[in-house]
Amino acid sequence: MDATQLIHPLLALALAPLMAGIVNKTKSAFAGRNGPPVLQPYRDLWRLLHKGAVYSRTTSWILRAGPIVSLAAVVTALAMLPFGGTAAPLSFAGDLIVFAYLFGLVRFLMVAAALDTGSSFEGMGASREVTFSALAEPALLLALAALARMAGSPSLSGLLAGAVANPAVSIPVLLLAAAAVGIVLLAENARIPVDDPNTHLELTMIHEVMILDTSGPDLAFAGYAALLKQWAFAALLVGVLVPWRTGVLWADVALALAAMAAVAVGIGVVESTMARLRLVRVPQLLLAAVACAALAVVLVLR
Amino acid sequence: MQLILASTAIIFLGGLLALAVASRPRAASVLAAVGAIAGSAVGLVPALRAVLGGTHDAIACPWGLPLGEFHVALDALSGLFLVPILVLTAVAAVYGTRYLGHDTGPRVGVSWFFYSLLTCGMIAVVVARDAVLFLLAWETMSLASFFLVAYDDRRESVRHAAWTYLVATHIGTAALIALFVLMARQHGSLDFDHWNAGGMTSALASLCFLLAVAGFGTKAGFMPLHVWLPEAHPAAPSHVSAVMSGVMIKTGIYGLLRILSLIGPPPAWWGWLLIAIGLSSGILGILFALAQHDLKRLLAYSSVENIGIIAMGLGLGVLGTAYAAPTVATLGYAAALWHVLNHALFKGLLFLGAGAVLHAAGTTRIDRLGGLARRMPRTAMAFLFGAVAVCGLPPLNGFTSEFLVFIAALNGMLSGDLLVGATTAAVIAGLAVIGGLAVACFTKACGTIFLGEPRTSEADEAHEAGGTMWATMALLMVACVVVGVASPWLIGRSLASPLAVLCPAPAGLPIDLNVASSPLTGVVLAAAAFIGIALILVLLRRRLLAGRSVTQSGTWDCGYQRPTARMQYTSSSFAQPLVDLFRGLLRPRRDAAPIVELFPTAAHLQTHVGDLFTDRLIAPAFRRVREVLSRLRWIQHGRVQWYVLYIALTLLVLLVWKLG
Numbered sequence: 006m007d008a009t010q011l012i013h014p015l016l017a018l019a020l021a022p023l024m025a026g027i028v029n030k031t032k033s034a035f036a037g038r039n040g041p042p043v044l045q046p047y048r049d050l051w052r053l054l055h056k057g058a059v060y061s062r063t064t065s066w067i068l069r070a071g072p073i074v075s076l077a078a079v080v081t082a083l084a085m086l087p088f089g090g091t092a093a094p095l096s097f098a099g100d101l102i103v104f105a106y107l108f109g110l111v112r113f114l115m116v117a118a119a120l121d122t123g124s125s126f127e128g129m130g131a132s133r134e135v136t137f138s139a140l141a142e143p144a145l146l147l148a149l150a151a152l153a154r155m156a157g158s159p160s161l162s163g164l165l166a167g168a169v170a171n172p173a174v175s176i177p178v179l180l181l182a183a184a185a186v187g188i189v190l191l192a193e194n195a196r197i198p199v200d201d202p203n204t205h206l207e208l209t210m211i212h213e214v215m216i217l218d219t220s221g222p223d224l225a226f227a228g229y230a231a232l233l234k235q236w237a238f239a240a241l242l243v244g245v246l247v248p249w250r251t252g253v254l255w256a257d258v259a260l261a262l263a264a265m266a267a268v269a270v271g272i273g274v275v276e277s278t279m280a281r282l283r284l285v286r287v288p289q290l291l292l293a294a295v296a297c298a299a300l301a302v303v304l305v306l307r
Numbered sequence: 308m309q310l311i312l313a314s315t316a317i318i319f320l321g322g323l324l325a326l327a328v329a330s331r332p333r334a335a336s337v338l339a340a341v342g343a344i345a346g347s348a349v350g351l352v353p354a355l356r357a358v359l360g361g362t363h364d365a366i367a368c369p370w371g372l373p374l375g376e377f378h379v380a381l382d383a384l385s386g387l388f389l390v391p392i393l394v395l396t397a398v399a400a401v402y403g404t405r406y407l408g409h410d411t412g413p414r415v416g417v418s419w420f421f422y423s424l425l426t427c428g429m430i431a432v433v434v435a436r437d438a439v440l441f442l443l444a445w446e447t448m449s450l451a452s453f454f455l456v457a458y459d460d461r462r463e464s465v466r467h468a469a470w471t472y473l474v475a476t477h478i479g480t481a482a483l484i485a486l487f488v489l490m491a492r493q494h495g496s497l498d499f500d501h502w503n504a505g506g507m508t509s510a511l512a513s514l515c516f517l518l519a520v521a522g523f524g525t526k527a528g529f530m531p532l533h534v535w536l537p538e539a540h541p542a543a544p545s546h547v548s549a550v551m552s553g554v555m556i557k558t559g560i561y562g563l564l565r566i567l568s569l570i571g572p573p574p575a576w577w578g579w580l581l582i583a584i585g586l587s588s589g590i591l592g593i594l595f596a597l598a599q600h601d602l603k604r605l606l607a608y609s610s611v612e613n614i615g616i617i618a619m620g621l622g623l624g625v626l627g628t629a630y631a632a633p634t635v636a637t638l639g640y641a642a643a644l645w646h647v648l649n650h651a652l653f654k655g656l657l658f659l660g661a662g663a664v665l666h667a668a669g670t671t672r673i674d675r676l677g678g679l680a681r682r683m684p685r686t687a688m689a690f691l692f693g694a695v696a697v698c699g700l701p702p703l704n705g706f707t708s709e710f711l712v713f714i715a716a717l718n719g720m721l722s723g724d725l726l727v728g729a730t731t732a733a734v735i736a737g738l739a740v741i742g743g744l745a746v747a748c749f750t751k752a753c754g755t756i757f758l759g760e761p762r763t764s765e766a767d768e769a770h771e772a773g774g775t776m777w778a779t780m781a782l783l784m785v786a787c788v789v790v791g792v793a794s795p796w797l798i799g800r801s802l803a804s805p806l807a808v809l810c811p812a813p814a815g816l817p818i819d820l821n822v823a824s825s826p827l828t829g830v831v832l833a834a835a836a837f838i839g840i841a842l843i844l845v846l847l848r849r850r851l852l853a854g855r856s857v858t859q860s861g862t863w864d865c866g867y868q869r870p871t872a873r874m875q876y877t878s879s880s881f882a883q884p885l886v887d888l889f890r891g892l893l894r895p896r897r898d899a900a901p902i903v904e905l906f907p908t909a910a911h912l913q914t915h916v917g918d919l920f921t922d923r924l925i926a927p928a929f930r931r932v933r934e935v936l937s938r939l940r941w942i943q944h945g946r947v948q949w950y951v952l953y954i955a956l957t958l959l960v961l962l963v964w965k966l967g
C-alpha cells in the first residue's frame with residue numbers, strides 16, 4: 006500500500022466538520038449575520054465527547070450500537086473513495102456497491118435506534134428516512150453504473166479516475182450523473198430542500214429527530230458520522246464534476262479540496278435560497294434524480 | 308448414493324416411529340427429530356462430497372410400475388440443494404420439538420410423520436433422474452406440506468390457506484406433467500439421462516422452458532404465481548414455515564435449473580423473461596411485504612422478493628450464456644446458487660424468530676407487539692441479524708449474493724450492447740429499489756416488534772424462547788455471519804462443480820470463479836475493516852463513559868409528560884408514506900370511522916392491503932371457471948341409477964370406439 010492512499014481518509018477525518026462550518030458560514034452570510042465560527046462543529050464534537058450520557062428507560066443495546074455502527078461503516082465507505090489524484094486504500098470490482106450498501110447499514114441501525122426509544126416523533130423521522138432513501142438509492146447506483154460504463158471500470162477508483170475521452174458524450178453524462186449525485190447528497194444528508202437541519206419543530210425534521218434521545222459520546226459519534234457521510238457524498242460529487250488531473254499530487258489534492266469548499270458553499274447557497282419542499286413533494290425531486298441517472302445510462306449505452 | 312438412500316430411510320423411519328407413538332406427543336417429537344438429525348448427518352457426507360469433489364453417483368433399477376424406472380443420481384447440482392435441505396430440516400426439527408411442546412393429542416405425531424415425509428420428498432426430488440419418480444417425489448413433497456400447513460385445522464383461515472396451497476401446487480404439477488410428456492415423446496424415454504438438446508427444435512425447447520417456468524415457478528413463488536405463499540406460510544407452524552420458505556420453494560429453482568441444463572443452449576429472450584420475472588417478483592414482493600400487518604405474512608412476501616433476486620441471477624446467467632459472455636454467465640448463475648443457500652439460512656432464522664415471538668406473545672400481528680427486545684433479548688438479537696442479512700447489508704451473507712448479482716449486471720453493463728446494457732441497468736436499478744424497500748420493511752418489523760414499549764399486555768408478559776429454540780436460532784445466526792465472511796473461499800470451493808453441471812462442456816463456457824471470489828475478497832476486507840473500527844469505537848466509548856454520569860430517564864417526547872405505549876409510531880404509520888407512494892400497485896383499503904364531534908365517542912381505523920394478483924387475476928379467473936363449470940351441474944344430481952347409466956353408456960362408447 007502506498008502512503009498517499011491514506012491522504013484522503015485522513016483529510017476527511019480532519020476536515021469533515023470544517024465543511025459543515027463553511028456551509029453554516031455561507032448561510033449566515035446570506036442571512037446577514039455573523040454566524041457561528043467556522044470551527045464551531047469541532048467544538049461541538051469536543052464538548053459532546055466530554056459529557057456523560059442519559060438513556061431512555063425504554064431503550065436497549067440497539068440505541069447504543071447505532072452510532073458506533075454508523076461511524077464505523079461511514080469510515081469504511083470513505084476508504085473506497087479516490088480523491089484528487091490519490092487512489093483509494095480499498096479498491097475492487099464492485100466497490101461502488103459496497104459503498105452504497107454501507108450507507109444502507111448506517112440507515113438500518115440509525116432507524117432501529119430511533120425506533121428503540123418508542124417516541125412517536127423519532128418514529129416519524131425514521132419513517133421518512135427509509136422512504137426517501139429507498140428512492141435515493143437507485144439514483145445513486147444508476148449514476149455510478151453510467152459512469153462505470155463510460156470509464157470501462159467497475160470500481161470507484163476506476164470510474165472517478167478522471168479520464169474524459171469523448172467530450173461530446175462524456176460531458177453531458179458527467180453533468181447528468183452530477184445532478185443525480187447532487188440531489189442524493191442533499192437528500193441523504195438532511196439538507197434543504199429535503200430536510201431542514203435547523204428547524205425548531207420535531208414534527209418536521211428527519212435526521213435530527215432520529216437522534217433526539219442520543220446523548221454524550223453517542224451523539225458525538227452519530228454527529229461525526231453524519232459529517233463524514235456528507236464529506237463522502239461531496240467527495241463523490243467532486244470526483245464526478247472535476248475529472249481533470251494535473252499529474253502533480255499536491256496540486257490535484259488542492260484542487261479537489263477547493264472543489265469540496267465550493268460544494269460546501271453551494272450547499273449553503275441552496276439552503277439559503279430555497280424553501281424546504283413539502284414532504285409529499287420530496288419523492289418527485291428524488292424521481293427527478295433517478296430520471297437524470299437513467300438518462301445518463303441511456304447516453305452511455307447509445 | 309447408498310448413503311443418501313440410507314439417510315432418506317432413517318428420516319422416514321423417524322417419521323413412522325413418531326406416527327406409531329402418536330399418543331405420546333413428546334416421544335413422537337423426539338423420535339422424529341432424532342431421525343431428522345441422524346438422517347441429515349448420514350446424508351451430508353455424500354452431498355458435501357458431490358458439491359466439493361464434483362463426483363457423480365447413480366443407482367438405476369427397474370421397478371414394478373408400468374412407466375419409468377427407479378433411477379436416482381447425485382451430482383454437484385443435486386448436492387448443492389441437498390446441503391441446505393438436510394441442514395435446515397434437521398435444525399427446524401430440533402426447534403419444532405420445543406415449539407410443538409405444549410400441543411397435545413395425536414396430531415403432533417401425525418404432523419411429525421408428514422414432516423419426515425416432506426424431507427424425504429425434497430431429497431427424492433433433487434436426486435430423481437426419472438420423470439415418473441420425479442413426479443412421485445414432487446407430489447409426496449407437495450401433499451406432505453399440505454398436511455403440515457393444515458396442522459391447526461380447527462381454524463377456518465388455516466383450512467383456506469391449505470386449500471389454496473393444494474390447488475396452486477397442482478396447477479404447477481399440471482404444467483410439469485405436460486413438460487415431461489413433451490420431453491419423453493421427443494426423446495422416447497422418461498430417463499433424464501437420455502434427455503438432451505439434440506433434435507429439439509427451438510420452438511419445442513422454448514415451449515418446454517415456458518412450461519418449466521410455469522410449473523416450477525408456482526412452487527418457487529414467481530409473481531404472479533406466488534399467491535399461495537402469503538397464505539400458506541403464516542398458517543403453518545413456524546418450523547414448517549422455515550423449511551417451506553427456506554428450502555422447499557427452492558426445489559422449484561432446482562427443477563428449473565435441471566431443465567435448463569437439459570434443453571440446450573438458451574436464446575437471449577429466456578434470460579429477459581427470467582429477469583422480468585425477477586424484477587417484478589422482487590419489487591412487488593418487497594412492496595407487499597412492507598404493507599403487511601402480520602409478521603409471517605411479511606416474511607412470506609419477502610421470500611417472493613428473494614426468489615425474484617434468484618431469478619434475476621438466473622436470468623443474467625442465461626443472458627450471459629446466450630451472448631457468450633462467460634463472466635456474466637458465471638457470475639449470474641453463481642449469484643443465484645449462492646442466494647439459494649443464503650436465503651435458506653436467513654429466512655429459516657427469521658421464521659424461527661417469528662415462531663419464538665408467536666410462542667412468547669401469542670400473536671404475530673406486528674402492531675400488537677413491541678418492546679420484546681427487553682423481554683427476549685437473545686431472540687431479538689437473532690432476528691436483528693436475520694433482518695440485516697435479508698436486507699442484503701454488509702457484512703452478513705445476504706449481501707454477498709446480492710453483491711454477485713450486482714457485479715454480474717455491472718459486467719454486462721460494461722461489455723454488452725444496447726439491449727444487454729439496458730437490461731443490466733434495469734437489474735441494477737431494480738436491486739437498488741429492492742434494497743431500499745427491504746430496509747424500510749425490516750426496520751419496520753424489527754422496530755415495531757422488538758423495540759419501543761409493549762403495545763399490549765400479551766407483549767408485556769412475553770418470555771424468552773427456551774434453550775432448544777434459542778440454540779437453533781443461534782446456530783443459523785452464526786452461520787449467516789460465517790458464510791458471509793468466508794464467502795470468497797466457500798464460493799471458490801463449492802460452486803465450481805455445480806456450475807459445470809449447469810453449463811456442460813458443449814455450451815463451451817469456461818468457468819473461472821475468480822471473477823466472483825476476487826471481488827468478494829475485497830468485500831471481506833471492507834467487512835474486516837468495518838468490524839475492526841467498530842470494535843475500536845466500542846472500546847473508545849467505554850473509555851469515554853467510564854467514571855462519568857450515565858443516567859436513565861424517560862424518552863424525550865417533546866415535553867409531553869404522559870406518553871403511553873399506544874402513542875408510539877405503529878408499523879402501519881411507519882410504512883404509510885411508502886404504501887401511499889405506491890398506492891397504484893398496493894391499493895390499500897381503508898375503513899375508518901373518523902372523530903367528528905367535539906366530545907368524540909368511538910372511532911376506529913383499519914387498513915388492509917390485499918394481494919394484487921389474487922384479487923385481480925386469480926380470484927376472477929376461478930370465479931369464471933366456477934361459472935362455466937356450474938352449467939354442468941345438472942349431471943350431478945345424486946341419483947345412483949343415473950350414474951350407473953352414465954357408466955354403462957361410457958363403456959358402450961368405449962366398446963364401439965375400440966371395435967370400430
